[in-house]
Amino acid sequence: AQKVTQAQTEISVVEKEDVTLDCVYETRDTTYYLFWYKQPPSGELVFLIRRNSFDEQNEISGRYSWNFQKSTSSFNFTITASQVVDSAVYFCALSEALGGGADGLTFGKGTHLIIQP
Amino acid sequence: DGGITQSPKYLFRKEGQNVTLSCEQNLNHDAMYWYRQDPGQGLRLIYYSQIVNDFQKGDIAEGYSVSREKKESFPLTVTSAQKNPTAFYLCASKRSGDRAETQYFGPGTRLLVL
Numbered sequence: 001a002q003k004v005t006q007a008q009t010e011i012s013v014v015e016k017e018d019v020t021l022d023c024v025y026e027t028r029d030t031t032y033y034l035f036w037y038k039q040p041p042s043g044e045l046v047f048l049i050r051r052n053s054f055d056e057q058n059e060i061s062g063r064y065s066w067n068f069q070k071s072t073s074s075f076n077f078t079i080t081a082s083q084v085v086d087s088a089v090y091f092c093a094l095s096e097a098l099g100g101g102a103d104g105l106t107f108g109k110g111t112h113l114i115i116q117p
Numbered sequence: 118d119g120g121i122t123q124s125p126k127y128l129f130r131k132e133g134q135n136v137t138l139s140c141e142q143n144l145n146h147d148a149m150y151w152y153r154q155d156p157g158q159g160l161r162l163i164y165y166s167q168i169v170n171d172f173q174k175g176d177i178a179e180g181y182s183v184s185r186e187k188k189e190s191f192p193l194t195v196t197s198a199q200k201n202p203t204a205f206y207l208c209a210s211k212r213s214g215d216r217a218e219t220q221y222f223g224p225g226t227r228l229l230v231l
Contacts, residue, residue, distance in 0.1 A: 004159070033217050043205060045160075045222035052217070091159060095216045102175045103167065103214055104150055107159030 001101070002027045004094050006108035013082055014116050021077045021111045023092030029053075031097035034068065034075045035105065039089040051075060079113075087115045119144045121223035123208050128228045130195065130202060138193045138226045140208030149191035150209040150220060153177060160207060166191055167214035195228065203230050 003026040013019050025034065036048040049059060051068050059066045063080045079086055089112050093105040121142045130136045140149065148167045152160035162175030166185040180199025185191055191210075195202045206226045211218040 009157075035219065037222075043207075043225040043227075045207065045209075047219055047221060050217075050219050093159075097216050102162055102165065102173060103148070103216060104152075104162035104165055104175055105160070105220060107161075109157065109159045 002029075002032075002094050002096055002106045004092050004106050004108035006090075006092055006111050008111045009109070010112040010114065012114040012116060015084055016081050018078060018080050019082055019113065021079075021090050021092075021113065023075045023077065023108060025073050025075065025092070025094050027073075027094060027096055029096040029098050033095045033097070035093040035095070036066065036075075036077050037091045037093065039091060039110070041088070045091070048077075082115045084115050084117050087113060089113070121208060121210055121221060123206075123223040123226050125226060126224070128226055129231050130228060131231050133197045135194055135196050136228070138195070138206055138208075138228070140191045140193065140223060142189055142191075142208075142210045142223075144210060144212075144221070145188070146210035146221075147188070147213045148211045148218070149185070150211075151175075151181075151183065151191070151193045152207045152209065154205040154207060154225075163193065163206075202228055204228060 005024045032053045034051045037045040065078045067076045089110045091110045092108045124139045150165040151163040164183040166172035182194045208223040209220040211220045
């Protein structure tokens with residue numbers, strides 16, 4: 001069965017510091033998809049990125065970057081020069097292409113990121 | 118604007134009462150989902166529907182029911198059989214049942230038991 005682990009329950013940094021959120025996953029499928037979502041205090045989940053298992057190229061989008069490493073089953077998320085508006089709960093999620101289970105995302109428990117001014 | 122709407126934002130349930138949470142989307146998506154979120158926890162899948170008039174149980178379907186009579190609507194009923202219904206409920210949709218597709222979420226409904 002698939003599993004997503006976000007070991008960091010809460011991280012607190014001062015504004016402008018860089019911060020990395022860890023995500024480790026387990027799956028038996030060779031084809032799968034990884035996602036990051038942001039949940040601000042309002043509650044709605046905001047989609048950030050999707051990564052296919054066959055594409056290990058790292059991605060950068062402004063201050064956000066993602067490091068996907070199949071060898072360690074990790075898909076880490078780095079925010080550079082953090083800002084107060086980055087404060088939120090961040091979720092990593094997994095979808096298996098051929099998994100026999102339900103068609104839904106398997107979520108980690110989330111990391112609560114606090115950016116202090 | 119295209120998106121997913123959920124209503125109400127807050128819902129109160131009395132003991133033994135069934136309540137229905139609304140989820141509507143105008144994205145023309147085929148697939149829709151319901152998740153439950155408890156404090157400090159990730160989201161867990163309740164039910165999903167990949168096409169009109171068809172739906173499947175997720176990981177925690179007991180005490181819940183759904184219907185999918187229209188493409189744009191996927192209401193969730195929390196029945197009296199659900200003994201611990203207090204949670205944040207999130208509806209999502211995606212273009213098709215393809216597992217590579219990205220799910221997009223609504224703003225959520227917070228259910229509280231009186």
